[in-house]
Amino acid sequence: DAGVIQSPRHEVTEMGQEVTLRCKPISGHDYLFWYRQTMMRGLELLIYFNNNVPIDDSGMPEDRFSAKMPNASFSTLKIQPSEPRDSAVYFCASSLRGEETQYFGPGTRLLVL
């Protein structure tokens, strides 16, 4: 298996623009997690899905952030409008029901100017 796939790997955008991050979980995994990592705040869980359904989005910073999982093999995290403080590395991870090991994707490094 190719593992968790994320795109793009790097994104540079200007403040106010819409940003869409994409994730393909490991085939067969039914949990998907979105994390944000910064030096100041560490690794923060933003939202997670089980069987494509959002279970807990309490970590989503504000209404500018939204996430969807239209099917078992694809999820998006959208920021609209983006702000400089959104600059971070965003990781997607997936895990298999009955096992708790999370497998992380390579991350998307986002820079908002």
Next chain:
Amino acid sequence: GENVEQHPSTLSVQEGDSAVIKCTYSDSASNYFPWYKQELGKRPQLIIDIRSNVGEKKDQRIAVTLNKTAKHFSLHITETQPEDSAVYFCAASSYGQNFVFGPGTRLSVLP
């Protein structure tokens, strides 16, 4: 909700020495405790995990201990090598959900 604390924030050891990183958690319902290693610019990767029905688990030079009563768990690395240098994160979750990571420990193994 769950709160995970991790100490120390930075740790330097001489090559060949042991390193110990400690974490505490607050939610008694947590039953799964993984440890992740993150090298610079890379993704976090699981190195070892322990479940609440086990007190200790070992994998070669790495071991994890869990004290459920005190709500703390520790990572032990023996015979450290330069390639062990990385940031280590502990985490706690309840049945694979509500994952909360600790703030991380930057380990430096000095040659």
